[in-house]
Amino acid sequence: MIRFIIRRILLLIPILLCVSIFVFLILRMAKGDPAMAYLRLSNIPPTEQALMEARIDLGLDKPIIAQYADWMGRALRLDFGRSYVTGKPVLQEVLYYFPATLRLAGAGLLFTMLISIPLGVYAALRKDRAGDHLTRLFAFFGVSMPSFWFGFLLIYLFAVKLGWLPPMGQGGLAHMIMPVMTLSLMSIAINVRFLRANLLENIRSRSTLYARARGVSERRIVWVHVMRNSMIPVVTAIGMHLGEMLGGAVFVENIFSWPGVGRYAVQAVFNRDYPVLQCFILMMTIVFVVCNLMIDILYAFIDPRIRLAGEQR
Amino acid sequence: MMRGMLDRRIVRVSLLILVLVGGAAFFAPWLGLPDPEEVNLAEKLAAPSAQHLLGTDHLGRDVLSRLIFGSRVSIGSVFAILLLIVGFSTFAGSLAGFAGGAVDSALMRICDIFLTFPTLILAMFFVGVLGTGLTNVILAIFLTHWAWYARIVRGIVLSLKSREFVLAARVAGTSRFRLVVRHILPSLAPQVLVLATLDIGHMMLHVAGLSFLGLGVQPPLPEWGVMIGDARQFIWTQPQLLLYPGLAIFVVVMAFNLLGDAMRDALDRSGMLEEAVK
Numbered sequence: 001m002i003r004f005i006i007r008r009i010l011l012l013i014p015i016l017l018c019v020s021i022f023v024f025l026i027l028r029m030a031k032g033d034p035a036m037a038y039l040r041l042s043n044i045p046p047t048e049q050a051l052m053e054a055r056i057d058l059g060l061d062k063p064i065i066a067q068y069a070d071w072m073g074r075a076l077r078l079d080f081g082r083s084y085v086t087g088k089p090v091l092q093e094v095l096y097y098f099p100a101t102l103r104l105a106g107a108g109l110l111f112t113m114l115i116s117i118p119l120g121v122y123a124a125l126r127k128d129r130a131g132d133h134l135t136r137l138f139a140f141f142g143v144s145m146p147s148f149w150f151g152f153l154l155i156y157l158f159a160v161k162l163g164w165l166p167p168m169g170q171g172g173l174a175h176m177i178m179p180v181m182t183l184s185l186m187s188i189a190i191n192v193r194f195l196r197a198n199l200l201e202n203i204r205s206r207s208t209l210y211a212r213a214r215g216v217s218e219r220r221i222v223w224v225h226v227m228r229n230s231m232i233p234v235v236t237a238i239g240m241h242l243g244e245m246l247g248g249a250v251f252v253e254n255i256f257s258w259p260g261v262g263r264y265a266v267q268a269v270f271n272r273d274y275p276v277l278q279c280f281i282l283m284m285t286i287v288f289v290v291c292n293l294m295i296d297i298l299y300a301f302i303d304p305r306i307r308l309a310g311e312q313r
Numbered sequence: 314m315m316r317g318m319l320d321r322r323i324v325r326v327s328l329l330i331l332v333l334v335g336g337a338a339f340f341a342p343w344l345g346l347p348d349p350e351e352v353n354l355a356e357k358l359a360a361p362s363a364q365h366l367l368g369t370d371h372l373g374r375d376v377l378s379r380l381i382f383g384s385r386v387s388i389g390s391v392f393a394i395l396l397l398i399v400g401f402s403t404f405a406g407s408l409a410g411f412a413g414g415a416v417d418s419a420l421m422r423i424c425d426i427f428l429t430f431p432t433l434i435l436a437m438f439f440v441g442v443l444g445t446g447l448t449n450v451i452l453a454i455f456l457t458h459w460a461w462y463a464r465i466v467r468g469i470v471l472s473l474k475s476r477e478f479v480l481a482a483r484v485a486g487t488s489r490f491r492l493v494v495r496h497i498l499p500s501l502a503p504q505v506l507v508l509a510t511l512d513i514g515h516m517m518l519h520v521a522g523l524s525f526l527g528l529g530v531q532p533p534l535p536e537w538g539v540m541i542g543d544a545r546q547f548i549w550t551q552p553q554l555l556l557y558p559g560l561a562i563f564v565v566v567m568a569f570n571l572l573g574d575a576m577r578d579a580l581d582r583s584g585m586l587e588e589a590v591k
Contacts, residue, residue, distance in 0.1 A: 030442040144567035149559030247433025269441040
């Protein structure tokens with residue numbers, strides 16, 4: 001098991017290396033001269049002479065591989081440059097906004113599981129009856145609903161009409177209800193159907209037939225045998241949902257004035273603040289990749305087939 | 314049995330909605346609607362009237378006209394994206410599946426890199442680098458989605474390659490080009506078409522979402538996401554302005570999703586959907 005974990009962690013290195021090269025190359029292809037931005041930031045008039053000097057200062061005259069090495073070296077020392085707009089170190093700003101986004105995404109993930117697992121089980125047990133059809137309808141509703149509109153519908157209902165919940169901002173639990181509902185709607189809809197399909201497949205499986213033949217009680221078959229096997233794919237799907245949460249957070253933060261990193265990044269897109277964008281995408285991707293790694297490890301815990309296959313190699 | 318009949322009715326309604334919306338979008342310039350971009354501050358936030366069936370927005374522009382002209386942008390851009398993705402990914406995926414070896418692994422590693430990022434975050438990054446605007450949003454969504462399709466196409470091609478009819482054609486001495494065009498593509502096309510239909514709704518949400526954030530379609534051009542963004546400040550006073558464009562997105566996306574689902578079921582029943590899609 002430990003060997004499996006170490007192997008998976010070592011696999012992270014090439015992935016993150018590729019990600020960094022990719023981000024670096026895309027940024028180099030961007031329009032706009034970094035030397036120009038540097039001069040603007042330092043309030044130096046952009047004469048030919050100054051531009052030349054800035055290029056040498058920034059290492060833009062070196063071959064691209066040397067530039068990448070420089071950039072990577074700085075990134076490893078957690079230096080992602082300064083914002084073109086505020087002039088402050090980017091990492092510091094991104095880290096300032098990051099916890100709010102993680103809190104939102106984490107709560108969204110938790111809420112997704114809390115709602116979708118019981119609903120999925122319910123739908124599978126009631127296959128082809130009214131309850132099942134209702135969850136199917138809900139699933140279509142959930143995946144078709146634009147989250148940035150659903151959020152406003154919630155605000156209209158619970159804040160404008162009923163006045164029960166605060167329309168925006170951050171604070172106690174009440175402030176989280178609508179953002180979390182908005183963020184998780186689509187994932188809940190997807191997960192309910194996914195779990196249902198898995199449960200039904202496992203109910204039809206041979207091992208279930210065998211358990212029945214052995215005289216295991218129906219309740220034990222459903223809740224122990226079938227449930228455990230059906231949860232395995234659901235655990236892997238958490239990774240996919242996390243990606244949706246991190247992306248969806250950008251909308252939710254925008255709608256509910258949630259002080260997260262997504263809202264900050266949207267501003268950076270407007271300002272073409274490349275250092276901020278680069279730090280944003282790298283941080284988000286690291287979180288995404290590391291969480292997926294943890295899910296892989298968890299997966300190996302639940303499903304010995306994965307673990308053993310890993311050790312045999 | 315009952316489910317089958319219900320499904321057929323749902324498909325019919327979805328198709329009807331899509332034909333109506335598509336027709337309105339296509340014929341918009343000839344419907345005698347007011348100019349969707351004409352600002353008239355004297356009539357701002359007007360209630361529905363014979364002249365403005367759904368009233369006007371905060372700049373006095375006709376809401377119905379903006380909705381209908383907006384559908385051209387929302388739906389048109391999604392089809393542009395799909396055309397790009399289906400074209401490019403079918404090419405890249407079949408190339409990888411057919412060539413195998415180094416070409417295959419190189420292409421698949423590139424796909425892996427694109428799939429490492431959370432989709433929407435990567436799309437935002439591309440828009441940030443390319444600059445805001447509809448064309449760049451279309452490019453960004455293409456860049457963030459093609460790898461997924463290319464992988465699936467590769468999987469389908471690999472499984473088709475070992476099928477008897479393809480082997481038979483090879484044994485009969487069919488040229489490689491002919492093999493792809495006459496034997497592989499026709500079996501591949503319906504599956505890719507179903508995948509694309511299932512994905513249209515998802516992509517519409519992305520385009521509209523990025524436009525809502527202000528990164529996509531730029532005002533005054535009408536688009537549903539932009540309309541929601543414009544209307545948000547009037548949620549306390551004129552909530553109906555928020556209702557129309559959101560409902561439009563929701564209904565069209567739902568219709569595409571229902572249609573795609575029915576198409577997949579039909580394909581599943583005929584046993585054509587390959588394991589590769591899973």
